[in-house]
Amino acid sequence: MKNFGLIGAAGYIAPRHMQAIKATGGRLVAAMDPSDSVGIIDSHFPEASFFTEFERFDRHIDKLARKDAPEAVEYISICSPNYLHDSHIRFALKSGADAICEKPVVSNPWNIDALLEMEEATGRRVNTILQLRVHPSIIALRESLLLKRAAGRKHDVDLTYITSRGRWYLQSWKGDVRKSGGIATNIGVHFFDMLHFLFGDLQSNVVHASEDQRAAGYLEYEHARVRWFLSIDAGDLPAAQRDAGQRTYRSITVDGEEIEFSGGFTDLHTRSYELILEGNGFGLETSRMAIETVAAIRNARPQALSGDYHPFLAHPGA
Template sequence: MKNFALLGASGYIAPRHLKAIKDTNNNLLAAYDRFDSVGVIDSYFPKADFFVEFERFDRHLEKLKYEEKTNIDYVSICTPNYLHDSHIRMALRRGADAICEKPLVLNPWNVDALSKIEKETGNKVYNILQLRVHQSIIDLKKKIDAAPKEKIFDVDLTYLTSRGNWYYTSWKGDMSKSGGIATNIGVHFYDMLSWIFGDVKQNTVHIHEHDRAAGYLELERARVRWFLSINEDVLPEEIKAKGQRTFRSITIEGEELEFSGGFTDLHNRVYENILDGNGYGLEDARQAIEIVHQIRHAEPKGLIGDYHPFARKKLATHPFKK
């Protein structure tokens, strides 16, 4: 049984980490969040200590080590994107391995710095790249790997996940904190695509607005047109008619990739791999971080070249800039 601490206990994704820690027969000793709406902990680890001040949380971990001779083996990080880097550093310097939600960090040079701390401390950084353990994605990778090496696949990625006005008030609506839409809701798709189709040859951004982004990504074995949005107005009419607020589609050579199911226990599988010594580390996360960093800093080209059909959809006014 390994000892865990968790940062970001009130966040949306935290329950998946709590469940994974419990289902892999390990123990959560301490959790932290600035917000105290964390009753969900009772369903998993009611005896875990909880802190709303980072300094007291950090001191508690130190007391566990020196006064109770209890070490933290892993720190799970579910905090806002811009805090991942510093929280990973804290975990490593506390003598623990870090298990961090994506994006691992916002900038490629952060990966280099963390690599140095890994070597200095002897501890490891793991990223939650759960699409890599989804059976449909694993099967697709095997299919692409078995195809003729000269074959270049045409891929369309469409991911629409509606968000209300709260999004723009939260840290997610602040590009300096979230990295923007491509980073916040797209990074795991870029990781999955580059894992399957290879290194980046071209990265063009057509549109990058407050509520959507679109571009063209040429990989070693794929030409990818992508479109991401948090605006429900861009949803296909048939999706709206069903009352649904999310639409996810990946087509390869015009054929839809079916991967709508099978998401329930992906965090569990990631944790199992990490505990077995087979987790995805810094270098695994690097390419997706480089892709979203380039998107974030690119000058949008407009509707030229090979762009995603959804890029033609009417732009919406920013809710706080009417």
């Protein structure tokens, strides 16, 4: 049985980490969040210590390690806001634990370089959750693409993801680009990692839209040309989805063929934890290209709509 700490216990994604810890036979020893709305812990680990102040959580983790107690943590799961990931990963490593961090592992590529040095100095490891790499449909698609890959041929890909959010979103840390990294980082980074996983290294990155509620652009990989569109605005939903009362629209087409991967998301965190516990988790270098991609999008100046741009930019909500 492995011992876990968890930072960000009141967040949206924390229950999936608790479920994964329990499903893989682990024990949550201590959790921390400035908010005390963490009753979900009762469903998984009611005996876990809980702290609303990071300093007291730090002291508790350190005390367990110094006493070489049976409850000393071996992994710290990080579900905090994006801009705190780097700091909380450093805390985990300095505490003698491996880190398991939600996406994005960090906001900027240079943070990866510094954390690699810390890994070497501490002998501990940073793992990140890149759940689409373990999605059965995405794995099957990658294997199919590898079999059909022809020299010099590039696939034409459209990626569209609209996940409607209420007015609260822009008032939270997620709506602050300094804290979340913006739409492309907060809701898109694992899609960009998926594209790298499927189609190789990135060769070109053009941004056509970069706003509070939507972002879009064109990416060219070794084996694909990709038009992408991300939005949290319900007004961008296609008419069919709006009429049906749906709040989310997800579509990926490869050479005009729709890729179905809407199901199978329930156990992806558990599968990610299984790989981590086997020593086969996704490390810092695996995340680098996606982090470089979103950092470039964040800092780019949008170009005029010309060339190969996503059709939703011309006809949103059509």
